[in-house]
Amino acid sequence: MFLAFKEMKRAKLRYILLSLIMISILFLVFFMTGLANGLSFADSSSLQKIKADYIVTNEEAEGAVINSELTKEQLNEIGSTLEAPSSPLTLTMSTVTGKANQKDTDMIYFSVDPNKYGDIAVTEGKNIGEIKDNEVLVNENFKEDGYELNDQLVDESTDKTMTIAGFIENQTYSFLPVVYSDIDSEIQPVQGSEIMYNAVVYNGTKTNIEGYDTSTNDEIVQSMPGYSETQGSFNVMKAFMFIISAFVSTVFFYVLTIQKTNQFGILKAMGATTSYISKSIVTQVLLLTLISLSVSVLAVAGMAQVLPEGIPFQASVSLVLGTGVLFIILNLAGSLLSLYKVTKIDPLEAIGRSE
Incomplete structure (x- = not known):
């Protein structure tokens, strides 16, 4: 934890830029998901609410x-x-x-x-x-x-x-x-x-x-002309945004890990364990992801308040939580590449390069 916060404090601009990228992508994901849900509801709410089994x-x-x-x-x-x-x-x-x-x-x-x-x-x-x-x-x-x-x-x-x-x-x-x-x-x-x-x-x-x-009602909704195709298009776009976001986060932290191979090697030589360094990287990923999620949720909530009434938009708590958990899992999975690199760092080789 100490190492993670110390590094983020020292390289503020670098981490702020990454956070802005993640916030932008998450904002688009939340907005598009809310728009897709709103369009789906406006297209089929009457069938969803039919008083029949x-x-x-x-x-x-x-x-x-x-x-x-x-x-x-x-x-x-x-x-x-x-x-x-x-x-x-x-x-x-x-x-x-x-x-x-x-x-x-x-x-x-x-x-x-x-x-x-x-x-x-x-x-x-x-x-x-x-x-x-x-x-x-x-x-x-x-x-x-x-x-x-x-x-x-x-x-x-x-x-x-x-x-x-x-x-x-x-x-x-x-x-x-x-x-x-x-x-x-x-x-x-x-x-x-x-x-x-x-x-x-x-x-x-x-x-x-x-x-x-x-x-059933759900089957009737899915059978509406054009319904499945519209929702499928939105789902593909959301999936690509998740992949892009996870890719950006993974590449960013992997490049940082490569740049700090020397420092990590010296830390290992001084007694720091691989687990300690890995926890630092995971802490940074988790902290940046949570900050990005919080800011993007607030931005979407603000946007929803100023949207014209004619634009269907629905963002539920379950939607936000589900999207947030998935985003955290993807980013943590992407950090595994950096953790793998840390396990391969040789302290003696790092000390030799530093001389």
């Missing part, structure tokens, strides 16, 4: 709810096969308008049977089981467009009027705010002459039905 879709859709189509006959067939109460689910994209001072809002209907669908987390107004006629529940960001409880909405596709009966939180699909409606209210536009449904949702045990796919 399983979602049934047609086989051709391969788990993508938006691509699934079920007729009334198929809906009845699925319902008669399931042992638990079920609700149909229809997703319909549209645009609604309000008063003159309210913006037109692109949105997506989640139409369900309110009597068989579970309660939703409501921030204001009625819950799904209490709505009637043409009442709907809308996502909180409708308030940003000037809407309030009991305001009227007009669907541009059907000219039908709805009443905002409640507000729900963090319910979006493909970055569009979700509007929950009664599937029997016929608010959502009808495609063709026949009403088509996207899925059947239910709670209970998994029931495999021939000709249909039965999926």
Whole structure:
């Protein structure tokens, strides 16, 4: 410990520069991870929060709810096969308008049977089981467009009027705010002459039905068009940043070790053990990593406060801890190269070179 702090105090600029590099890389890792999580949540939060254990879709859709189509006959067939109460689910994209001072809002209907669908987390107004006629529940960001409880909405596709009966939180699909409606209210536009449904949702045990796919919420999210590809791109970028950071740290300390081969040899000749010198290097790596982590976390937290509301960003405590632990492990693993070099230093050879 003494040797580690003494050296860092003597070569402040060198270690400050390395810390800045590590802080910059960590900041990018945290920011990109938070952005990836935010994009993932804004893309699929409504599917993640569906009040059901399983979602049934047609086989051709391969788990993508938006691509699934079920007729009334198929809906009845699925319902008669399931042992638990079920609700149909229809997703319909549209645009609604309000008063003159309210913006037109692109949105997506989640139409369900309110009597068989579970309660939703409501921030204001009625819950799904209490709505009637043409009442709907809308996502909180409708308030940003000037809407309030009991305001009227007009669907541009059907000219039908709805009443905002409640507000729900963090319910979006493909970055569009979700509007929950009664599937029997016929608010959502009808495609063709026949009403088509996207899925059947239910709670209970998994029931495999021939000709249909039965999926969990997580599986449905992973099957969203473009979801896996987007998350995969972010994961590759994060992995490369971790590798680059670990490489920079490893090379820096290895070069320092080579430059100090003479000094380490003299220390060994004076009685310092390999373990003592190794502890000094590990202490420096751990200390610089912890400092870089702390500063980068504070920087990301500050950045999150000033980001515009339109930019989805989510950085949880578990995310920060998991990323931090992984970064520490990678840097400590990289220091093994320097430790190996220390074990190979010959005190007599070092003394001979110093003469």
